[in-house]
Amino acid sequence: MARLAAVALAIGAVGAIGAGCGGSGSDNSVSEAEESVEKGLEEAKKGINKAKEEVKKGFKQAEKATEEGLEKGKEEAKKGVEGGKGQAQKTIERAEKEAKEGIEKGKAEANRAIEEAEKRAESYGN
Secondary structure, three states: OHHHHHHHHHHHHHHHHHOOOOOOOOHHHHHHHHHHHHHHHHHHHHHHHHHHHHHHHHHHHHHHHHHHHHHHHHHHHHHHHHHHHHHHHHHHHHHHHHHHHHHHHHHHHHHHHHHHHHHHHHHHHO
């Protein structure tokens, strides 16, 4: 931006010199001013081109980082899903085991109750 301002200032100076406001009016000073303006314009173009390249480079780096982040996120999500599946399977297995244990316990209690009922029935029958 500073170079662009310098170029604009130089262009204004050349215009003033060309219009006769510069004082000396010699071709030499106009020529030097024009060369200075040309040099300033060239430097400004170089600066703009370099800035464009830096911006492009920055975008490429940002794009690459974004892609890497997405890949890492996908992998983490897959790991989470796999971990979740494993945990869900463990929970299902535990529930099945507890259900079987509960059924066995219920059978045992039912058998005890039947035996007890049979003993009472025998004792009333005798």
